[in-house]
Amino acid sequence: MRVRWLGRLPYAEALSIQEAIVSRKIAESGAPDEILLLEHEPVYTIGRTPDQTSLGARERLPHAVIQINRGGQATYHGPGQLIGYPIIDLRRRGQDLHRYLRLLESALIDALAALGVEANRLETLTGVWVDDRKIASIGIGVRHWVTMHGFALNVGGDLTPFNHITPCGIAGVDITSVERETGEPVEMARAVEAVSRATVARLAMDLSEEQT
Secondary structure, eight states, X not given: OEEEEEEEEOHHHHXXXXXXXXXXXXXXXXXXXXXXXXXXXXXXXXXXXXXXXXGOOGGGOSSOEEEOSSSSOOEEEOTTEEEEEEEOBGGGTTSOHHHHHHHHHHHHHHHHHHTTOOXXXXXXXXXXXXXXXXXXXXXXXXXTTEEEEEEEEEOSSOOGGGXXXXXXXXXTOEEOOHHHHHSSOOOHHHHHHHHHHHHHHHHHHHHHHHHO
16 A cells, blocks of 8 residues: 655645546556645635535635535635545445545544544544534545545634534534644644544554455
8 A cells, every 4th residue: 555645735736646547546556555745725625515505605615615526515625634545446445435434534533543533433424523523524526436535534623614604514513633632732743643544543543354
């Protein structure tokens, strides 16, 4: 499995990189799984849904909106948020989207523990939470059982852009970050290392269990 740190990229550029890797993996069954880690320039995204009320009044949003081929409602991406795009061939992992989502949640919970934050799941709500405060969002797309998109972990940075939307369509949700929970600055490199280690470990464990 290959893990790459791409730095800070505009959303469209990162999407183009993802799509190229997905196309290659569909065509070449032996192509390695990859995890892209990066930050985005400020942007709002929303998934494939006719109901886009979670964006509120688009003309009043401080940043551009991009509609993409993932599930879920509106969210914000920007500096200080660690984005993870695992591009994984689920044909080798049982073709179970529910299991894959839970695996990503577990990896983020593990990584947050390494960063000094005790996180959890909430029943019926995809993502990762600290009590009832949301610290990470998850939204995936799948093409021929190869995944794209992934997760967004709030490490630090400005959280106020979330105030202009209904994040993930959940009214009244409190968005938090690692820095807010720990009360101290967190270097992105430290978060990248923790998330990389935890995600690779969980994916390797899952594949091992699938093969036994």
